[in-house]
Amino acid sequence: MNTETLEEMAAKERAAASEIPVRLNVCASTSCLSRGADELTKTLNKQLRTAKQTKQCKVRSVGCMGLCAKGPMVEIECPAKPADDPESRQLLRGVTVEDADELLEHAMSGRKFERLDWPTDTPFFTRQHRIVLENSGLIDPERIEDYIARGGYAGLVKALTEYTPSQVIDEVARSGLRGRGGGGFPTGIKWATVAKSDGDRKYVICNADEGDPGAFMDRSVLDSDPHRVLEGMITAGYAVGASHAYIYVRGEYPLAILRLKRAINQAKRIGVLGTNLCDTPFAFDVEIRLGAGAFVCGEETALIASIEGRRGTPRPRPPYPASYGLWGKPTLINNVETFANIPWIMRHGGDALAAIGTERSKGTKVFALAGTIVNNGLIEVPMGITLREIVEEIGEGVPDGKAFKAVQTGGPSGGCIPAEHLDMPVDYESLVKAGSIMGSGGMVVMDETSNMVDVARFFMEFCKDESCGKCIPCRVGTSVMLDLLEKLCKKEAAPRDLELLKELCDVVRSTSLCGLGQTAPNPVLSTLRYFEDEYESALQPADEHGYALPVLQHT
Amino acid sequence: MARQKVPPTQALTLTIDDQTVTAKPGQTVMDVASEHGIDIPHLCYLDGLSIWGACRLCVVEVEGQRRLFSACSTEVAEGMVVSTDSPRLRHYRKVIVEMLFAERNHICAVCVSNGHCELQAMAQRLGVDHIHIPYLNPQLSVDSSHDRFRLDHHRCIVCTRCVRVCAEVEGASTKGMAGRGIMARIINDLNEPWGDSQTCTSCGKCVHVCPTGALVEKGTAAAEMQKRRQFLPYLTVMRDNNHD
Known part of the structure; x- marks a missing residue:
């Protein structure tokens, strides 16, 4: 694998895509699947086959488009039209099997499907800044070619062929990226610590044991763009000198596990996982480990104990996993979202990420908007955006004319932020000052009917x-x-x-x-x-x- | 947790409770403090067993650090300034011991370990004169199926000394843990009656490292059970010597 073969694959994929006049992108993420997206895809395919129109229109399963509460989401895409043409894409919400005929009729005729149309010029879409979710909803998560066509693995190939491990770490450090699992520890420093630790073997672990009530960011990233996480992990392995990695996924995410397994096999097939990657001596292998339903296994030392086959309980730190981790070896543990930032950083450079966000919190953050809010779903916003913008503009406020009371961030480790602090910027320090934490990205909005003692009781339970x-x-x-x-x-x-x-x-x-x-x-x-x-x-x-x-x- | 042995190439200097002391790299705060006659309260820690760090009684303050560190698990560092006693620490330790009393059913007067119990001694040392935390009064069981020993969950503080001694010193791994949170229990094998255990060698080490009356010899009446654990430092030292 090198840059040329990668570009060749991407060009081939893009050419194949532009040959089909219409593509129907059906969301195949957990939320939309639970609302019948799978059945819809089957019906659409069947009707296209009966009408012998498979050459004119193709149904694709893509990742999460963000508006989970309005699913199943479908996008009509005309790849032949220029991408900046507003008519090249139309987003539809709540598409059911009954709507299949009408949908196909509109898609084939090119007329706008007004009944189920969902405008994309609303703040929900325009206020977002997508880095981690840049491919989410645009690519088929089960096809590595789709990912490569969108620039996937280019960052990894660049890192392996043009950078030394310490230059990769410098790039990550320059980006100002901080751990997205909630702690906010600077990723560059963590990588440098592991790289400097003595050890004949080192490990990389991806923490995908997301468990906060109301949080589904990591699941969506793994459902929608699993290769992105793999690419971040391989880059990390190269940077810190590890040759083996584990992804610890909670067992309650069967779809994410399935897609990760497929992604790992595909990555091995094209040679970005395995030995002699990019004709360098670097070898890397990724294994999946399943969590068995313990929230505490998201804590890094408990997670390590669980991978080792022991009871999932934490141990006192120090020593930190960076020096004494899995099997007593130096171990790098990062969250799904942290790894998902890495390919973008390697492609665009650390300074590009550092240009987004606030003084001490750089880049973007994915949030799962849940609770009593109009636009339930998955969003990615630049750091430093105010809570008010998230709740009132992107989320479009509390439904049924009720008054907003508080927003809960950070899950059971976080806190409730009341209306008077809505103008606070969303960054690691401000949230701590307000008595909450950034956390992994769960955001539960509560209206005036919520009893706050009961909220505290729920989290304590x-x-x-x-x-x-x-x-x-x-x-x-x-x-x-x-x-x-x-x-x-x-x-x-x-x-x-x-x-x-x-x-x-x-x-x-x-x-x-x-x-x-x-x-x-x-x-x-x-x-x-x-x-x-x-x-x-x-x-x-x-x-x-x-x-x-x-x-x-x-x- | 097994620690890599650090060759004693240099001596470190640090301060514990305003006392300047020297230490070898790799030693823990607990080790160094006890060498200098400072007894940091602890219940799950036992010399000769692996570090567990769970009772949180040995938490100490380290200058320049906001959070507290457990002395049993924290290695010393050059220039470290440690405080093992303060009104804040005393308060925390007292509440933690009260939590243990509230968690299960510790009734000293009828306990076979009365007068020889580490939990009771700790409560006296920390000046616990009443429990201001509501008792949870759980319904627990007693396993008397073993010929010689008894496991009484009412008196267990889940310090896992028995689990560790069984795995690390006796090598039988009969004792284990089941359940989580407030439901965490010591079990034998795969949660079988102790008497049915195929792995237990009936060595009695678990009984003698147990700090309370949870693991006792049968046939003892109230206040009669005295634990003898001289074997532990002896075995540890002998084995270390044989390995070196």
Whole structure:
């Protein structure tokens, strides 16, 4: 594999595409499949075959187009028309099997399908900045040729043939990319640390154990563009000197696993995985490991334990995986989205990514917009955009005329940000200052009907269920805090209970072994900070010591 | 967790509780502190077994770092300034021990380990005079199926000393863990009655490393169970010598 053969493949693929006058791109991502996209694809193909029109129109399965709540999404694409012609593409939403005839009729005649049309000049599309999702919805995730036609693997070939490993790391460091799994650790520094660690073997691990409630960014990236993640991992392996990698995917993502498996086989076939990549001595191999349903295995040391076949529990750091990781060897662990940024950085240069975003948070971030919001779905926005722009413009606000109350970011480790902070820029530091975290990208919007004590209770229940039970503060603390929050929700709590809740928040946050316990109190602390009145109003009348007054009085 | 042995090429200097001390690279804060007569509270740590880092009683403050570090797992570094005792740490340790009492059913007066229990001693040392955390009062079982020993989940603090000694010193790996979070339990083999275990050698090491009355010898009455764990440093030292 070299640049010439890659360009040859891309040119061939593009030529083949332009020969077909009309392409129907049906979303084949998890959300749209669950709404019947698969059936739709079959029906369309059958009708095209019956009408003997397979040469005029081709049905393709593509990745996520973003508007998950309006699925199944279909795009009518006319590759012959110039790409900047607004008539070359039309996006349709909620297309069902019943609409197949009408859809084909419009597609073949070139008339606009007004009934199911979804305008793409709305803020939902125009305000986005797509880097990680640049191919999402445009390529067939199960065809490596589609990915190559869009510039795929060019960054890797460039890295392997033109760059030394340390130059690759410099490029990543210059981009200012920070870990997209939530921690925000500078990726360049992490790569450099692993590269400098002594070890006869090193490993690369991709953390795809996404588990925050309401978050589906990594799943969509893997569903829609699996090669992108592979390319990022191979580049990382070259940069840090690793020859073996694991992708730890949660078992609840069967489609992502299937597509990753296919992607790995295809990558081996064309020679970007295996030995002597790009005629260099560099060899790289990727294996898939499946998570068995434990949230804590998203924590890097627990994830490593799980890959090693041990019970998935974290261990104290230091030593960090960069020096003592998988099988005791230096290990680079990055999140799916972090790796998915790498091909773009290698193609466009680190400075291009550094030009996007804020002073300390560079590039873009993918968010899963969920909850009570009009445009539920997947978005990618530049860092530094305000929450208001995301919620009110891209998300088009809260439905049914209700008032916005708070947005929850960062999942069970994050917090709730109220309306008065909506003008805050979205970057790592600002979100922490507001009592939440960037997290992996879950964004759950809540309207005025949400009870914030109940929201805190929900997340505490999640943490209690997902605590591994290794360290005492997390194991017992989450359990006791959940009991207290349930008492508050039932309006049976006394001021003493609220005091104890606050005290336990501090103990659990400061003394827990891993991130799960250390951040488990965050949903309580952030709702206490902004909505303390809701806690206060849930309290029972009490005596001067804060204990609930006895129900039975002595006579 | 097995650590690579670092050749003692140089000595490090650090400060623990205003005391300037020297240490070898690769030593932990806990090691160095105990060498200098500073006893950092701990329950899951036991000299001779692998580091577990779970009880969080040994957390210490390190100057210039916001988060706390567990002394048992943190290696010393040149110029490190460690504080093992402060009002904040005392408060945290006290609450953690209270959490253990609230988690299961520890009733000292009727316990065979009364007076010889590390949890009880720790509570006394930290000045725990009452439990202000609501008791969870779980319904637990007692496994008396073994001829000589008994496993009482009511008194277990899930420190996993038994799991580690069984795997690392005896090499039987009978003891294991099942369940997660508050449901985490010590099990024998694949969660079978202890008496049915095919792997247990009945060596009793698990019983004697257990800090509480969770693992005891049968036939002991309240306050009669005294643990004898001299074998552990002996075996560890002898094996290390044989390997070197």
